[in-house]
Amino acid sequence: MKPIALLGAVALLIAAVLGLPALNPHPALADDLVCGFGPPRSSWVETSVTVAERGHDTPVMTSTTRVGVPRDWPGAAALLGDGSAADCLLPGSGTDGGTDGGTPSVTMSADGAEVVVQSTQETRLDLYGVQGVGESAGLWSSRESGGTRVVTLLPGLGAMPSRLTGARWRTVVVKTPESRARTVTPLPSEVLPGGTYVWRDGAAPPRVEVALPLSPRAAFQRWSELRGQDVLMVATCLGFTLPYLLLAGLLVLLHRRSADRDERVLIRITLGALGMIAASEAMLVVGGLTGTLFLAALIGVLDTLAILVVGAPLCLALWGLWRTGLRRGVPLLAGAVLAVAGSLAILAARALHAAPWDPLWVASAVATALLLTGAAWAIAIRAARVRGRTPRAVRVLLCWSVPGLALLTLAYVAHAAVVGLRTTGSLPDEATSPYFLLRGLAYLMWPLVVLLLLLLLRLHGRRTDSVGPSTVWLLVFLFVVGTIRWLNTYAGMPFPLAGLVGLAALPLLLRLTRRAEVADPGVSRRRLAVIVDEYRDLEAREKGLRRRWAAGEVDDEEHTKEIGPVVDRIRRLRVEIGLDPDREDGLSPLDVALSRGPGASWWANARLAARYASFVGAPAAVFLIWATWSTDSRGHDGWLDRLGDPNGFYGLAGDLIGGLLIWPVAGFALGALWRRLPGRRGYLKGVVPVLAYAAATGAHAVVNNVIGQAPVRGSLVRVLLLFLVLTVVAVLMDARTLQTRPGGLASRLTPVAVVYRLGTAGSGIALIVAQAAAVLGLWSQLRNGIDITSQVDTSAQAPISADAQVLLGRVDR
Numbered sequence: 001m002k003p004i005a006l007l008g009a010v011a012l013l014i015a016a017v018l019g020l021p022a023l024n025p026h027p028a029l030a031d032d033l034v035c036g037f038g039p040p041r042s043s044w045v046e047t048s049v050t051v052a053e054r055g056h057d058t059p060v061m062t063s064t065t066r067v068g069v070p071r072d073w074p075g076a077a078a079l080l081g082d083g084s085a086a087d088c089l090l091p092g093s094g095t096d097g098g099t100d101g102g103t104p105s106v107t108m109s110a111d112g113a114e115v116v117v118q119s120t121q122e123t124r125l126d127l128y129g130v131q132g133v134g135e136s137a138g139l140w141s142s143r144e145s146g147g148t149r150v151v152t153l154l155p156g157l158g159a160m161p162s163r164l165t166g167a168r169w170r171t172v173v174v175k176t177p178e179s180r181a182r183t184v185t186p187l188p189s190e191v192l193p194g195g196t197y198v199w200r201d202g203a204a205p206p207r208v209e210v211a212l213p214l215s216p217r218a219a220f221q222r223w224s225e226l227r228g229q230d231v232l233m234v235a236t237c238l239g240f241t242l243p244y245l246l247l248a249g250l251l252v253l254l255h256r257r258s259a260d261r262d263e264r265v266l267i268r269i270t271l272g273a274l275g276m277i278a279a280s281e282a283m284l285v286v287g288g289l290t291g292t293l294f295l296a297a298l299i300g301v302l303d304t305l306a307i308l309v310v311g312a313p314l315c316l317a318l319w320g321l322w323r324t325g326l327r328r329g330v331p332l333l334a335g336a337v338l339a340v341a342g343s344l345a346i347l348a349a350r351a352l353h354a355a356p357w358d359p360l361w362v363a364s365a366v367a368t369a370l371l372l373t374g375a376a377w378a379i380a381i382r383a384a385r386v387r388g389r390t391p392r393a394v395r396v397l398l399c400w401s402v403p404g405l406a407l408l409t410l411a412y413v414a415h416a417a418v419v420g421l422r423t424t425g426s427l428p429d430e431a432t433s434p435y436f437l438l439r440g441l442a443y444l445m446w447p448l449v450v451l452l453l454l455l456l457l458r459l460h461g462r463r464t465d466s467v468g469p470s471t472v473w474l475l476v477f478l479f480v481v482g483t484i485r486w487l488n489t490y491a492g493m494p495f496p497l498a499g500l501v502g503l504a505a506l507p508l509l510l511r512l513t514r515r516a517e518v519a520d521p522g523v524s525r526r527r528l529a530v531i532v533d534e535y536r537d538l539e540a541r542e543k544g545l546r547r548r549w550a551a552g553e554v555d556d557e558e559h560t561k562e563i564g565p566v567v568d569r570i571r572r573l574r575v576e577i578g579l580d581p582d583r584e585d586g587l588s589p590l591d592v593a594l595s596r597g598p599g600a601s602w603w604a605n606a607r608l609a610a611r612y613a614s615f616v617g618a619p620a621a622v623f624l625i626w627a628t629w630s631t632d633s634r635g636h637d638g639w640l641d642r643l644g645d646p647n648g649f650y651g652l653a654g655d656l657i658g659g660l661l662i663w664p665v666a667g668f669a670l671g672a673l674w675r676r677l678p679g680r681r682g683y684l685k686g687v688v689p690v691l692a693y694a695a696a697t698g699a700h701a702v703v704n705n706v707i708g709q710a711p712v713r714g715s716l717v718r719v720l721l722l723f724l725v726l727t728v729v730a731v732l733m734d735a736r737t738l739q740t741r742p743g744g745l746a747s748r749l750t751p752v753a754v755v756y757r758l759g760t761a762g763s764g765i766a767l768i769v770a771q772a773a774a775v776l777g778l779w780s781q782l783r784n785g786i787d788i789t790s791q792v793d794t795s796a797q798a799p800i801s802a803d804a805q806v807l808l809g810r811v812d813r
Contacts, residue, residue, distance in 0.1 A: 037075035037088060039163045044068045045205075048173035049140040051125070051151060051212065053708075059125040059218070061151070063138035065090055067164065068114045075163075076115045079106045088163045090119045090138065125149070147219055148182060153208040169202040174210050178708075183211040217707050221492030232493065233288045237281040239487050239494030240443070244274050246503065247449075247477050254470055262386045263459050269320075269383045270452040272313055276375065277449070279309045280439035297435075300351050303364070304344065306435040310371045311340035317378035324385050336374065343367040347434070361432040362417060368434035369409035372441060376448050377402045383455045387462075394455075401447070408653055409441060415649040416440075444653055446481055447661060453478045457672070461603025466517060467676060471602075475672050476506050479689065482665030483722075484696045485658065491707055502696035509688045513678040518587070518595040521577035525600070528593050529740045531573050533751070535589045538573075542566050590755060594681060597674040598736040606672035608736065612729045613667020620721045625659040627714070666693075666722060667729050674733070681756065682734040686726030694719045724775070 047065040067089045069076060078085035086104040104119040123137040134143030142151050151174060176195040186206055190198040199206045248271055255267045283305060287293030296302050314336050322329030346367055350360040384394040413431050420428035429436035453474060460471045480502040487494050521528055542563060549559040571581040579587055599605035629652060642648035669689055677685040701712040731752060738751040
């Protein structure tokens with residue numbers, strides 16, 4: 001993209017960000033209207049409130065209120081017309097800042113004598129607010145004090161609309177399905193299972209007050225935010241950086257042991273990229289623990305450091321490219337220096353002259369987003385050119401990914417600005433502060449780590465044909481970074497449980513199932529495939545001759561004469577590929593071929609498996625992205641709903657990147673470890689990586705459910721999809737191994753079908769049964785609706801299923 005066109009796009013984006021709020025102004029609050037109608041001669045009220053938890057740490061209060069008034073009431077016409085009189089009967093109408101409520105619905109009763117108005121409002125109950133200050137939803141409010149949450153009907157004067165004076169309160173219901181009420185006043189008319197309390201037929205509104213104890217997890221979350229902020233800050237930093245720190249430790253160890261200059265350079269580049277990604281969290285911890293965070297943010301030190309953190313790797317990478325002889329290296333380096341200086345100048349001008357609504361406030365964040373894109377591009381190119389020209393695969397990847405990253409970062413800024421202006425009327429920190437922008441985008445930079453690990457493994461693949469211990473550990477980190485999301489939250493504390501379990505499970509499974517690597521046969525893949533085909537025919541002839549001799553159809557002399565050339569040919573073929581001619585090693589040419597894989601080295605196997613997985617996993621990627629972006633069976637968490645959340649764009653982008661990368665990364669790991677994985681047939685080799693993935697995601701789901709957070713839905717679906725994709729990839733790898741001549745897919749799969757003995761009681765039965773079980777498991781998981789939780793932990797709201805809420809109602813006086 002040309003610089004002029006890029007600047008034009010940036011200017012257009014800033015204009016759109018600043019102009020959208022003007023095109024969509026806030027509607028006038030209905031509460032400001034004066035009701036010109038007197039109270040109805042008779043009316044009735046039915047109201048209920050439910051206090052339940054959604055997401056990881058967000059209790060929600062949902063209020064539903066129905067009011068019935070006579071048809072001849074003067075305000076009934078306004079209700080049935082444009083609904084403007086609804087606020088005369090129902091407070092708020094969902095226009096409060098912390099309340100999520102839709103437009104009240106107005107209907108007629110069955111006999112046409114009454115007009116019924118219904119409103120549902122939802123409010124998040126903040127665990128971190130000031131004690132005694134509550135939230136409201138409709139006719140209900142909640143406040144927290146001393147470890148107890150108190151839910152109250154009509155909490156104070158003016159809470160009830162004047163037009164409901166004298167109304168009959170037919171039903172008042174409080175539902176607390178997840179906690180046992182500590183006190184309930186007044187005595188309810190009825191107590192139902194599931195923590196449901198009912199008051200009926202009251203001439204006046206009952207002064208309902210229900211006290212609910214905070215769960216130990218909720219109390220811990222409140223403590224960690226209000227009194228343990230330093231602990232939470234350190235935990236957040238460690239939760240994000242711990243896996244990267246472990247990877248950095250491995251890289252430092254490899255740097256000390258390596259005698260390869262190119263490998264040492266690439267390791268230093270990777271360490272620099274890890275430092276850039278983790279710098280924002282490190283700055284937050286240092287500022288918080290030293291007590292200088294507020295001052296640093298106030299005078300712009302954090303923003304300045306954020307620009308330098310992004311600009312320094314950009315300039316260093318371009319300087320390294322210039323030293324390697326890249327054309328236009330000097331202009332690129334000069335342009336990068338000017339871009340960093342310009343970003344700092346924009347920051348200084350904003351601090352000295354700009355008003356809060358000046359475009360310079362957004363321009364600094366936009367400049368930082370473009371600098372981050374440039375830094376990622378420069379680091380990738382510098383790492384790829386460690387040994388000469390940039391590989392074609394890397395060039396093709398960067399041609400698509402770098403513009404995509406630029407659009408993603410700019411869209412991140414635009415989304416933050418639009419959501420902030422719409423919800424609070426001001427620009428959020430992510431749209432104005434380079435530091436907070438860098439801190440948010442750092443969680444989306446893990447594909448850069450994947451690319452650097454692939455380039456480092458490429459050096460190992462050029463140096464050796466076998467997978468050594470250091471290569472295995474690099475593959476383990478690649479598998480975990482590329483397939484398992486790092487950060488999860490438990491009781492408000494971030495912890496990378498899934499990533500750490502994956503880092504432990506995969507090496508352990510490889511050690512438990514380790515098998516000796518079959519020696520190099522010393523022939524090409526095609527020659528080995530021809531030997532396998534001929535050897536299988538010779539063995540069949542040998543068995544037939546022995547069967548005829550055992551049945552007495554031929555005498556000894558004729559049998560010896562016929563079987564001698566067959567046995568001699570078998571011995572010569574075995575000697576050609578390095579096997580024991582007497583067949584005492586228990587291996588056949590087929591075992592050698594399928595154990596070695598179609599590639600001449602582990603790197604060739606890895607590249608081929610990644611290519612197969614990219615195509616085979618494309619339908620699974622589309623399904624996962626659609627499932628995590630779409631509305632679930634309960635009507636929540638659609639992509640439009642998530643875009644309305646401040647962290648929604650980050651979650652959607654993370655789902656997109658993760659859904660696309662998981663398949664080629666898992667396929668690459670399968671191909672690279674092909675010769676070390678158990679099983680003499682390819683379809684068995686995918687079991688180990690699938691089990692490691694299942695252990696990691698399963699540990700997160702189990703701990704999440706044990707401590708009472710929202711259940712993780714769809715973990716089994718992801719595991720089964722990965723199993724299906726890797727099994728198909730393994731079959732294609734075997735087909736490529738046994739291919740003797742060019743041809744289509746059918747000609748490639750025919751030798752595999754013969755080898756697997758499909759249709760007979762052979763190893764093919766295990767393959768068919770396993771695939772059928774996986775498909776059946778997918779069908780059983782999906783038949784009741786597409787409920788797949790996003791792996792991006794932004795505490796996205798998702799309701800807990802009713803089956804998990806089994807508390808029985810009881811009144812404790």
